[in-house]
Amino acid sequence: LFILDGLDESRLSLDFTNREVVSDVTQESSVHQLLTNLIQGNLLPSALIWITSRPAAASQIPPSCVDRLTEVRGFTDAQQEEYFRRRSRDEELSNRIISHIKTSKSLHIMCQVPVFCWIIATVLEHMLTTDQQGELPQTMTDLYSHFLLVQTRRKRIKYHEGHETSPQELMEADREVLLKLGRLAFEHLEKGNILFYQEDLEQCGLDVTEASVYSGLCTEIFKTESVIFQKTVYCFVHLSVQEFLAAVYMFHSHTNRNKEVLKDFLGKKQQDSALEDFLITVLKKSFESKNGHLDLFVRFLHGLSLQSNQRLLGGLLGQTETKPETIQRAINDLKKMSWMKISPDRSINMFHCLMELKDHSVYQEIQEFLKSETRSEKKLSEIHCSGLAYMLQMSEDVLDELDLKKYNTSKEGRRRLIPAVRNCRKARLIDCELSETECDVVASALKSNPSHLRDLDLSQNHIEDSGLKLVCAGLESPNCGLETLSLENCSLSEISCSSLVSALKSNPSHLRELDLTWNRLKRADLKDLSDLVKSPDFRLETLRWR
Structure with missing residues (x-):
């Protein structure tokens, strides 16, 4: 048994395509080649492998190499309340915190993550028990801006650096070190690193002492005395903190026209661009990422554009105060943006960016749509579909049926609705030009814990064998409870039958009915599937083809 604990914490490049086959245990090879061959079964094929990882790094491993996937889930709503009540003996304070979280959709959803509950409790407890004035945070950017202030204030008190000062004075006093932390956060976020060594800190102009005094943001996690780890290793207290500080650094770079940083990141001259153009360029840049590692970073960038957060963080972002008309142009750009190459899941980030800009018009229009008795007559824009998909999949109520043809929208709009398949019992995705990207979303719905989907119709989509292979990865999940699967006219061959x-x-x-009519199949191709119908060990009762 090999246990690879924390695959996402390594800096190994796992390349499963251009690889050297290593099957001899005496052959010397690099660590990443040994790992890829071990995972694929070329090396020690009878060995068992147990890997723990965040989702972004886990996606490096091909599904064909994974026999079982276990998802470690966060807090339920009841556990969130229990956490906040246990933190404080002050029942009124706990009630105010819980009440505020429930009124903010963005914050409430993030409370599934236990560390996030600590962050929000840290901020709200401070704001509700001191004389600090101002509206309680409603968005992610609001919250993390306040969190940075709280941690900076605590640091000053702990190290006897003077009395508490205003937010502007706090940020100005620690501006240089915070921007160095921001640079560290940004450069390693772009590389996909969440762990840093002393030399990484030094490259950003930080010394170990500066990192240590900011233990509320950046902490030492492994000691040098460790037998395995010969170096002291650092990380931010949570990935979201790294993403926020990275956004602060990038916003400061734009404000101060740091040509070198902007050019290295965006690959072209952006030093003189207007804020709204800069935001849309960074958003497009994030869409190029396969694992979405820049998505929250982009949300924070949009939130930092608001005057309220700029005033809160003082001179940390540079001398800027964004005009309302600039924010409105950024909002209009998000609402009009159409990007066919990104997955439906990733397009939802445009809706999140609107929420960070505190534009609730799309959210309110979706709410009105859901209450309407004449939904089929209402035209939905593409950004409406992204927001609707997000709201449907996050709803506590499971949707009985998702039929994409019943929505009055464009082809791209229907494609953006597909993530809602994760929270419905019956999904009709007929003739929607599904590609492998959309099939992957469907597969994730079948793998979900719990998976509600019982009836799935993918007919008249040119998904071919490669797309169905992805769907089959969902079918074989122990969480899958699908009973009916329609694959009529999907350009499938005998390879799909094997899958x-x-x-x-x-x-x-689980599966009772399977429809394979109007595909490139012969009777011989279906022999093994027909045997499953006859076998008492399988629930499959009906197999259609012609």
């Missing part, structure tokens, strides 16, 4: 047989043998207890 379906393999998936059903991994998870034989």
Whole structure:
């Protein structure tokens, strides 16, 4: 048994395409080649491998190499309340914190993450028990701006650096070190690193002492005395803190026209661009990422554009005060943006960016749409569809049916609605030009814990064998409870039959009906599937083809 604990904490480049086959245990090889060959079964094929990782790094491993996936889930709503009540003996304070979280959709959803509950409690307890004036945070950027202030203030008190001062004075006094931390956060976020060594700090002009005094933001996690780790290792207290500080650094770079930083990041001259153009360029840049590691960073950038956060962080962002008309142009750009190459999941980030800009018009229009009795007559824009998909999949109520043809929108709009498949019992995605990207979303719905989907119709989509292989990765999940699957006219060949047989043998207890009509199949191709219908060990009762 090999246990790879924290794959996302390594800096290994796992390349499963251009690889050297290593099957001899005596052959010397690099660590990343040993790992890829071990995971693929070329090396020690009878060995068991247990890997822990955040999702972004786990996606490096091909699904074909994964037999079982276990998702460690965060707090339920009840556990969130229990956490906040246990933190304080002051029942009124706990009630005010819980009440505020429930009124803010953005904050409430993030409270599934236990560390986030600590961050929000740290901020709200401080704001509600001191004389600090101002509106309680409503967005992620609001919250993290206040969190930075709280940690900076605590640092000053701990190290006897003087009395508490205004936010502007706090930020101005620690501006240089915070921007160095921001540079560290940004440069390693772009590389996909969440752990840093002393030399990484020094490259950004930080010494170990400066990192240590900011233990509320950046902390030492492994000691030099460790037998395995020969170096002291640092990380931010949570990935979201790294993403926020990275956004602060990048916003400061734009404000101060740091040509070198902007050019290195965006690959072209952006030093003189207007704020709204800069935001849209960075958003497009984030869409190029396969794992979405820049998505929250982009949300924070949009939130930092607001005057309220600029005033809160004082001179940390540079001398700027964004005009309302600039914010409105940024909002209009988000609402009009159409980007066919990104996945439906990733397009939801445009809706999140609107919320960070505190534009609730799309959210309110979606709410009105959901209450309307004449939904089919209402035209939905693409940004409406992204927001609706997000709201449907996050709803506590499971949708009975998702039929994309019933929505009055464009082809791109229907494509953006697909993430809602994760929270429905019946999904009709007929003739929607599904690609492998959308099939991957469907597969994730089948793998979800819990998975509500029982009836899935993918008919008249040119998904081919490669797309169905992704769907089969969902079918074989132990969480999958699908009963009916329609694949009529999907350009499938005998390879797809093999994929379906393999998936059903991994998870034989649910699928009852399978429709494969109007595909490139012969009777011989269906023999193994027909045998499953006859076998008492499988629930499959009906197999259609012609």
